[in-house]
Amino acid sequence: MEKEAQWPGPDGLIPALPKNASNAAWHTRRFLDEILIEERIIGTKVADISFELWGKKFSSPIMMPAFSHLNKAGLDHKPMEEYARAAKNLGLVNWVGMESDEDYKRIADIGAETIRIIKPFEDHEKIRSQMTFAVRNKALAVGIDIDHSIGADGEKDVVDGEKMGTLTEEDLESFAGFAHQLGVPFVAKGVLSARDASACKRAHVDAIVVSHHHGRLPFAVPPAMVLPEIKKVSGKMIVFADCSVDDGRDAYKLLALGAEAVSTGRAILPGLLKEGTPAVEEKIHQMNRQLKELMGYTGVAGLTDFDPTVLWYHGRHF
Numbered sequence: 001m002e003k004e005a006q007w008p009g010p011d012g013l014i015p016a017l018p019k020n021a022s023n024a025a026w027h028t029r030r031f032l033d034e035i036l037i038e039e040r041i042i043g044t045k046v047a048d049i050s051f052e053l054w055g056k057k058f059s060s061p062i063m064m065p066a067f068s069h070l071n072k073a074g075l076d077h078k079p080m081e082e083y084a085r086a087a088k089n090l091g092l093v094n095w096v097g098m099e100s101d102e103d104y105k106r107i108a109d110i111g112a113e114t115i116r117i118i119k120p121f122e123d124h125e126k127i128r129s130q131m132t133f134a135v136r137n138k139a140l141a142v143g144i145d146i147d148h149s150i151g152a153d154g155e156k157d158v159v160d161g162e163k164m165g166t167l168t169e170e171d172l173e174s175f176a177g178f179a180h181q182l183g184v185p186f187v188a189k190g191v192l193s194a195r196d197a198s199a200c201k202r203a204h205v206d207a208i209v210v211s212h213h214h215g216r217l218p219f220a221v222p223p224a225m226v227l228p229e230i231k232k233v234s235g236k237m238i239v240f241a242d243c244s245v246d247d248g249r250d251a252y253k254l255l256a257l258g259a260e261a262v263s264t265g266r267a268i269l270p271g272l273l274k275e276g277t278p279a280v281e282e283k284i285h286q287m288n289r290q291l292k293e294l295m296g297y298t299g300v301a302g303l304t305d306f307d308p309t310v311l312w313y314h315g316r317h318f
């Protein structure tokens, strides 16, 4: 069990973290919870949360996660298809992680607008082949989770027997160019520094996901903490974010800090695994209500009206 943090911490501002708190998800949860919101109620309107991406309209900037492997959990239903169905029914962007072409197709066939995230395989031909397959099967965009090169032993990771590779800026430029030839945007998932965001911009990446992939990097900086720096250099790239988006208030904070849209993650897992589509839909409805409530309280009429100065952190504006 992790020990509770002391309050206030040694510098009077940041809480002292327990020595063993190497869990990035723990830090991310805590950081989001400590961001507070001021009220801007006079003249407010009921918020419109509809969202446009690459010429398509979506009902909310809260998106599905890039999950994978869940169909191997031995359940009676297929969770990967079940959450894709929730995305289709609700008009949300769907994301899919590491799945074979065959399994990707089954998920894409549900009919939600789907972004396929491919592993940084050492075999670059495999990446190109999966990108091509995704586009032939109506992917909205394709991308790579660039934060999955290195494993917990410090070597190149191996997933399902497949060796991962490290990626250079030139590799990213080549994959982005390949996606553009196929006619779709290219996404780099797992960007967690202004340095890497700048490299993505130079490589003509269309969108980045500010994410630590649910804690791949020990002591990873929370996406909300690094988002303002990334926004300074992101230029025309679309900036998504995920990690610990457990309710609509978390979504609000990341959107206020400049994310154009966010993915929820493990927050939908219990319902998804137990009941499938209806539980995911109910969770998203609840998150949308929470998001709209906060937008209403802070005078944010639509997604282009967010203002980070409504956020406070430890007694100061963010």
Ligand SMILES: Cc1cc2nc3c(=O)[nH]c(=O)nc-3n(C[C@H](O)[C@H](O)[C@H](O)COP(=O)(O)O)c2cc1C
Residues within 6 Å of the ligand: 025, 065, 066, 067, 068, 069, 070, 096, 097, 098, 099, 117, 145, 189, 211, 212, 213, 214, 242, 243, 244, 245, 263, 264, 265, 266, 267
């Ligand atoms: C079961 C599961 C499978 C995942 N598979 C992938 C994957 O294949 N590719 C990927 O980029 N991210 C994958 N992720 C990470 C998510 O896309 C997302 O970054 C993360 O769950 C966000 O953090 P949260 O769960 O705290 O919200 C996976 C996460 C889970 C829980």
